[in-house]
Amino acid sequence: MTNSINEILETDVILVIGSNTTEAHPVTGYRIRQAVQNGKKLIVADPRKIELVKYADLWLRHRPGTDIALLNGLAHVILRDDLWDKQFVAERSEGFEEFKKTVAKYTPERVAEITGVEAGLIEQAARMYGKAEKATIIYAMGITQHASGTHNVMAVANLAILTGNVGRPGTGVDPLRGQNNVQGACDMGCLPNYYPSYQPVDDPHVQSNFERFWQAKLPQEVGLTVTEMTDAARQGKIKCMYIMGENPVLSDPDGNRVVEALQALEFLVVQDIFLTETAQLAEVVLPAVTFAEKNGTFTNTERRIQLVRKAIDTTSSAKPDWQIIIELAQKMGHFWQYPGGPEQIMEEIARCAPLYGGISHHRLEKGGIHWPCPTPGHPGTAYLHADGFARGKGKFHSVEHVPPAEEPDEEYPLLLITGRMLYHFHTGTMSRRSHLEELRSEELAMMHPQDAEAYGIKDKDRIVVESRRGKVTTRVQVTDFVPPGSIFMTFHFKETPTNVLTIASTDPICKIPELKVCAVKIRVPFPGQARRHPESFSCH
Amino acid sequence: MCVVEVKGARKLMAACATPVSDGMEVLTESDRVINARREILRLLIANHDLRCLTCERNGDCRLQDYCYRYKVEDTPYKGEVIEYPIDTNNPFFIRDYSKCIRCGKCVTVCAEINGAYVYDFMHRGFETKVTSAYDDTLQETTCTFCGMCVNVCPVAALVEKSTLWAGRPWEIKKVTTTCPYCGVGCQLKLKVKDNRIIGVAADRSGPNLGDLCSKGQFGWDYVHSPDRLTDPLVKRNGKFIKVSWDEALNYVAARFKDILNEWGGRAFAGLSSAKCTNEENYLFQKFMRSILQTNNIDHCARL
Incomplete structure (x- = not known):
């Protein structure tokens, strides 16, 4: 996020696109709702009738995979109606002329045709966002998990730059990160192209700095992303994987291919707290401990670094991940010594990651700090780009609408959207081993009443959902939460491993898989005699 | 409990619902205020299950705190008491x-x-x-x-x-x-x-x-959860066997070294965890890069 979560309360207009905030980030969802209650305006752009739609002033129900067209359409109207911030654009941006040419093509009428949203609604939304003194755009995986994910994000950023909604409190471009420490894992350089603090691995100067700092020779070439690793493993190029606290068998697209890839490895080591579906394929499994049994830090979606404090002692021989890695390094013959534990590791991070330069556990005792925090005296940075962008000027990227890689056709006529629901999390390894399981213990694929009727399906009926890559069985929840012609499923339930259906087509730039759109067909295995399920809840 | 006395006002005022105004003089613990609060507490406990001995909030209860502060030991209002059945229907x-x-x-x-x-x-x-x-x-x-x-x-x-x-x-x-x-x-x-x-x-x-x-x-x-992993496991003949940490780590290190010698760093890939701490993620990528000689590191940032 460029800005911090509670600045949502200070903004005038909130545009939520591709985020079911009240279920996936509930406490941020509370803030959006509170803002509306205090009289702020809310625009929701989502194919699904998410809870926020109830509070929204405008709801743009665009077709999945048409975000760029919609966002360019909004920019078109903002330019046409002269609602853009000329001073900001002149002083702080570049690439405007080309951008103007691109969005000129996205008239409300044409956008209406692509997205299915009425032209009038697009104009209203553009005026509402464009006229705001302070506006913020909140998005999540609904924007990024597309073959055009990077361009989607650029289209979001264009809108914010065009209206000068960057670098002030209550404005900004705010992606909501899905995991407690996905921000931190990126910051720490758990990416194929970056060392800690986003220092490029293929910059020789940076590389030699890290070689000196770590006293080791380092590889030069940029590594593979998770989806590329799957391919490389299937082709036998990768022989060995070390997986710490991830469950790609259920979380990655085209799950059957992931299993094949992991089975093709010569050696697989998995380190986790449970024997996950991924760990079951390993040759060695190393038992780790939970967040409650160790010290350290997580960095949240608003770049706030916060302490994780040990609350209980581990009752088995399981060890914290940091300790396992250190012991493994020692067994490999390297002299790794961190007698001070996580606190000392953070000292090392502060010395090589400028964004974390001023961070220490001691400081965090008084409360979380937003990076960038370059020095021990620096107070941290609640919102970014106050005095300029990291690259100098904010760049308009002219991006065009491209249809998703796989769209419904005659053979696979329905569109599958995947995501999360309130009571569970990711592959369910944690949440399904808690009392939350009593609220929801199985997948309920959401289908629109029109489709359900066409297929002769009733609420709670069991169906088979099939894509070109695999099939799963699930029960159905008939609801107008989803638009006609589509199905929504989560990936929380191992009994219904939804990701065997999804497609591993990726964005060419950042390699994010298109988990939000693929084509499926359904079958009703026992027409008219589906077993009834006693009780289950509707989605909130 | 938020009643206060405002000088010049005839009645006590509820602090939570009375906007302050210029020159307003507010007494928060005057005799009138304390007496009113005592009366409110006596009314509250008149219809309250006072089995404090085994109450989960005993010692961490605002009603107890205020009764103690204002020395309210009992209530003169002995009358009807409504007993409600305890609702235990939800899981939490x-x-x-x-x-x-x-x-x-x-x-x-x-x-x-x-x-x-x-x-x-x-x-x-x-x-x-x-x-x-x-x-x-x-x-x-x-x-x-x-x-x-x-x-x-x-x-x-x-x-x-x-x-x-x-x-x-x-x-x-x-x-x-x-x-x-x-x-x-x-x-x-x-x-x-x-x-x-x-x-x-x-x-x-x-x-x-x-x-x-x-x-x-x-x-x-x-x-x-009883499902938690408690010991290192090594798969032998398709079955996981519990082994000591020493045995497990020695084995992993030996295999890593063999693969590194035979194929080099490109043969490795590591998935780090968005569930783990910054410190752990830092060490993980340092391990993959400086020891296993590969930049094939990623995590579920895109999932």
């Missing part, structure tokens, strides 16, 4: 309205923070009860089980099931930490007794300002 907390003081905090937090509007006041006067629409079980309402009502309850009307008979308030250690679920980074307090987590309390220091959702409030019991 009990609703014991015999202990409810009708303060309305749960009503407010549910409506104004969560937006679920589950609770409201039912009936009038002596029979007033705070409850869900039609007195339904919470599963039948719009409740999202965020548990914020439990955290704001000043008495034992709403109590987490996991803390029932699990320890007295003063025996429970509270450890402030960061929620392990989504990326909001909510701060919360783990309630710990005898090396076990027994519940979660609100913490106001983080971005959540004390608010939580069902996962942060009630999703922690996986920590004590």
Whole structure:
């Protein structure tokens, strides 16, 4: 996020696109709702009738995979109606002329045709966002998990730059990160192209700095992303994987291919707290401990670094991940010594990651700090780009609408959207081993009443959902939460491993898989005699 | 309890509903105020289950605190007492309205923070009860089980099931930490007794300002799951065998070295974890890069 979560309360207009905030980030969802209650305006752009739609002033129900067209359409109207911030654009941006040419093509009428949203609604939304003194755009995986994910994000950023909604409190471009420490894992350089603090691995100067700092020779070439690793493993190029606290068998697209890839490895080591579906394929499994049994830090979606404090002692021989890695390094013959534990590791991070330069556990005792925090005296940075962008000027990227890689056709006529629901999390390894399981213990694929009727399906009926890559069985929840012609499923339930259906087509730039759109067909295995399920809840 | 005396005003005023004005002189602990508060407390305990001996909130109860502060030991208003059955229908907390003081905090937090509007006041006067629409079980309402009502309850009307008979308030250690679920980074307090987590309390220091959702409030019991891995495992003939740490790590190190010698760093790939700490992620990529000689490192940032 460029800005911090509670600045949502200070903004005038909130545009939520591709985020079911009240279920996936509930406490941020509370803030959006509170803002509306205090009289702020809310625009929701989502194919699904998410809870926020109830509070929204405008709801743009665009077709999945048409975000760029919609966002360019909004920019078109903002330019046409002269609602853009000329001073900001002149002083702080570049690439405007080309951008103007691109969005000129996205008239409300044409956008209406692509997205299915009425032209009038697009104009209203553009005026509402464009006229705001302070506006913020909140998005999540609904924007990024597309073959055009990077361009989607650029289209979001264009809108914010065009209206000068960057670098002030209550404005900004705010992606909501899905995991407690996905921000931190990126910051720490758990990416194929970056060392800690986003220092490029293929910059020789940076590389030699890290070689000196770590006293080791380092590889030069940029590594593979998770989806590329799957391919490389299937082709036998990768022989060995070390997986710490991830469950790609259920979380990655085209799950059957992931299993094949992991089975093709010569050696697989998995380190986790449970024997996950991924760990079951390993040759060695190393038992780790939970967040409650160790010290350290997580960095949240608003770049706030916060302490994780040990609350209980581990009752088995399981060890914290940091300790396992250190012991493994020692067994490999390297002299790794961190007698001070996580606190000392953070000292090392502060010395090589400028964004974390001023961070220490001691400081965090008084409360979380937003990076960038370059020095021990620096107070941290609640919102970014106050005095300029990291690259100098904010760049308009002219991006065009491209249809998703796989769209419904005659053979696979329905569109599958995947995501999360309130009571569970990711592959369910944690949440399904808690009392939350009593609220929801199985997948309920959401289908629109029109489709359900066409297929002769009733609420709670069991169906088979099939894509070109695999099939799963699930029960159905008939609801107008989803638009006609589509199905929504989560990936929380191992009994219904939804990701065997999804497609591993990726964005060419950042390699994010298109988990939000693929084509499926359904079958009703026992027409008219589906077993009834006693009780289950509707989605909130 | 928020009555105050405003000089010049005939009646006592409710502080929460009276805007301050220029020159207003407010007395917060005058004799009149104290007497009024005593009277309110006597009325409150007239219809309150006073079995404090075994109450989960004994020692951590605002009603006790105020009765102690204003020396209210008993009530002269012995009359009808309404006994409500305890609602244990939801998986997470009990609703014991015999202990409810009708303060309305749960009503407010549910409506104004969560937006679920589950609770409201039912009936009038002596029979007033705070409850869900039609007195339904919470599963039948719009409740999202965020548990914020439990955290704001000043008495034992709403109590987490996991803390029932699990320890007295003063025996429970509270450890402030960061929620392990989504990326909001909510701060919360783990309630710990005898090396076990027994519940979660609100913490106001983080971005959540004390608010939580069902996962942060009630999703922690996986920590004590019997499914937890307890020992290193090595697969032999298709079956996992428990081995010592030494054996496991020696084996992994030997295999890593063999593969590194034979194929070089390009043969390795590592998936780090968005669930692990910064310190662990830092060490993981340092291990992959400096020891296994590969930049093939990623995690579920894109999933």
